[in-house]
Amino acid sequence: MAKRSLWYEFTKGIIKENPVLCLVLGTCPTLAVTTSASNAIGMGIAATAVLVCSNAVISALRKVIPDKVRIPAYITIIAGFVTVVQMLVKAFSPAINDALGIYLPLIVVNCIILGRAEMYASKNPVLPSILDGIGMGVGFTAALLCMGIIRELLGSGSVFGVQLLPFKILIFILPPGGFFVFGILIMIANALNGKKGKKAAASPCEGCPMANSCADKHCEEGVKNAD
Amino acid sequence: MDQKLYVSSSPHFRSNTTTRRIMLDVIIALLPTTIASCVIFGFRALILVGVCVAGCVLMEYFARKIMKRDTTIGDLSAVVTGLLLALNLPVDINPLIALFGCLVAIVVVKQMFGGIGMNFVNPALAARIVLLVSFPSAMMRWVPAFWYQGADAVTAATPLAAEKGTFSYIDLLLGLHGGSMGEVCAAAILLGGVYLVIRKVISPIIPCVYLGTAALMSLVVGADPLYQLLSGGLLLGAIFMATDYTTSPVTNWGKVIYAVGCGVLTILLRSFSNMPEGVSFSILLMNILTPLIELLTRPRTLGFVKKGAKK
Numbered sequence A: 001m002a003k004r005s006l007w008y009e010f011t012k013g014i015i016k017e018n019p020v021l022c023l024v025l026g027t028c029p030t031l032a033v034t035t036s037a038s039n040a041i042g043m044g045i046a047a048t049a050v051l052v053c054s055n056a057v058i059s060a061l062r063k064v065i066p067d068k069v070r071i072p073a074y075i076t077i078i079a080g081f082v083t084v085v086q087m088l089v090k091a092f093s094p095a096i097n098d099a100l101g102i103y104l105p106l107i108v109v110n111c112i113i114l115g116r117a118e119m120y121a122s123k124n125p126v127l128p129s130i131l132d133g134i135g136m137g138v139g140f141t142a143a144l145l146c147m148g149i150i151r152e153l154l155g156s157g158s159v160f161g162v163q164l165l166p167f168k169i170l171i172f173i174l175p176p177g178g179f180f181v182f183g184i185l186i187m188i189a190n191a192l193n194g195k196k197g198k199k200a201a202a203s204p205c206e207g208c209p210m211a212n213s214c215a216d217k218h219c220e221e222g223v224k225n226a227d
Numbered sequence B: 001m002d003q004k005l006y007v008s009s010s011p012h013f014r015s016n017t018t019t020r021r022i023m024l025d026v027i028i029a030l031l032p033t034t035i036a037s038c039v040i041f042g043f044r045a046l047i048l049v050g051v052c053v054a055g056c057v058l059m060e061y062f063a064r065k066i067m068k069r070d071t072t073i074g075d076l077s078a079v080v081t082g083l084l085l086a087l088n089l090p091v092d093i094n095p096l097i098a099l100f101g102c103l104v105a106i107v108v109v110k111q112m113f114g115g116i117g118m119n120f121v122n123p124a125l126a127a128r129i130v131l132l133v134s135f136p137s138a139m140m141r142w143v144p145a146f147w148y149q150g151a152d153a154v155t156a157a158t159p160l161a162a163e164k165g166t167f168s169y170i171d172l173l174l175g176l177h178g179g180s181m182g183e184v185c186a187a188a189i190l191l192g193g194v195y196l197v198i199r200k201v202i203s204p205i206i207p208c209v210y211l212g213t214a215a216l217m218s219l220v221v222g223a224d225p226l227y228q229l230l231s232g233g234l235l236l237g238a239i240f241m242a243t244d245y246t247t248s249p250v251t252n253w254g255k256v257i258y259a260v261g262c263g264v265l266t267i268l269l270r271s272f273s274n275m276p277e278g279v280s281f282s283i284l285l286m287n288i289l290t291p292l293i294e295l296l297t298r299p300r301t302l303g304f305v306k307k308g309a310k311k
Helices: A006-011 A027-033 A037-060 A067-092 A094-103 A105-109 A111-121 A126-156 A175-192 A217-226 B019-041 B043-066 B077-087 B095-111 B123-134 B169-174 B186-198 B205-221 B225-230 B234-241 B252-272 B279-296
Strands: none
Touching: A006 A126, A027 A037, A027 A094, A027 A105, A027 A126, A027 A175, A037 A067, A037 A094, A037 A105, A037 A111, A037 A126, A067 A094, A067 A105, A067 A111, A094 A105, A105 A111, A111 A126, A126 A175, B019 B043, B019 B077, B019 B186, B019 B234, B043 B077, B043 B095, B077 B095, B077 B123, B077 B234, B095 B123, B123 B234, B123 B279, B169 B186, B169 B225, B186 B234, B205 B225, B205 B234, B205 B252, B225 B234, B234 B252, B234 B279, B252 B279
16 A cells, blocks of 8 residues: 555545445434434534544554454443543533434444444554544534534524524434435535446346347346356 | 347237327326316315426426436326326415425436336325425315315315214215315226226226225224225225336236235224324335335246146
């Protein structure tokens, strides 16, 4: 792997490798807590704090942790930081704590955090790991905030509790609306990255009894793939 | 889009059936229901039908334009969707809400999944359910029949929510009660259904099995079968919604399974859920199950030795 600049380590998490919209990690908290913008921000900041700290510690300990038990070791480190964050949130912002409910302790098993520990922090020095954590955290928070604003605006007619629209389309607050907004945001992120959706590998002629004798190019390819 | 045809070996079969002709037949079959609802609910019903049809056609046109695909409004499928959507709404709904329904039906359910023949559920029904979930109070404000003759509009219970004995069978058949615009007049819906069967646009399997199962299930749960059949959206759903080509199984046995599922779910939802009506939810659920049903009922390929005993 070529050495990349620290600036790149920081910015890649925001659009190019956005954990939610491009890597499609951490969808459970993304869909569950984005019913309002303030919840989304709370979740984003809590997860970012845990991510940065755990990345730093795991990166520092990467030569000490034995390879065979690395996942339990990572989980223990992450759980420690989640406990700290949860206590802080409970003490300073009980409202956010109530709104996030079970999703706050569930940051322990958030696949973004474990994913970055496994993919990045366990292989890289401390400073790039911290920057990677900040970048990924900002990307996570930004995606959550976008979803939270859209869903709160359309579903309750307000943003951060300030009433803006005279109507409410309740479905955006409900789970189906969450999936819908999530899909639209992934589409936009893909368009920004200039990636076109990859065509499915399966040939359209798969299962067609005529595939062997059909002159169509698709079928020839399909037969070749099947062989 | 690639319009190349995949040609298999002969014999080939050619017919004059086009999408446009089928859709025109469905529109003709929906005319009695539309006229009946205009008589029962007045001029406002006509406006709502106009808004929904125009909304659906325009949105289909612009959605295809934006997606850089060829225009398909000529096949009249958007008109049918708009008409069905309007017939699924209460008459005094805000036209802007109806337009939002058109957006869901045409842009989200139909065009985002690839246009006609690609929608995963019935577009009009999906729009109805999105509206029902999003605007519950507006979607459940039913006015009684001939409300426009009185001084004030008042709300009234639908036959499914009303106390027993409020409406006679004749009331239900002629549509002299509140409800969605198209579901009230059972006689007009049946007329359209008979026309569709005679013109061979739909096969009678789905409506007959659906209604039969619903009647049987009503007996099982202890409800009046005829009352259940004639009230709510059951007839409209069984004849016009459940028979959508794209979202119902192709094989005859598949159709039977699909229709039985619709019938059982409808009566279960009506009897045991906290909503008075279950037709739209049950059809939507069976729409989603259709690919699985087709997998189950796929006919055996000719020329292969059957495994095991004959079924």
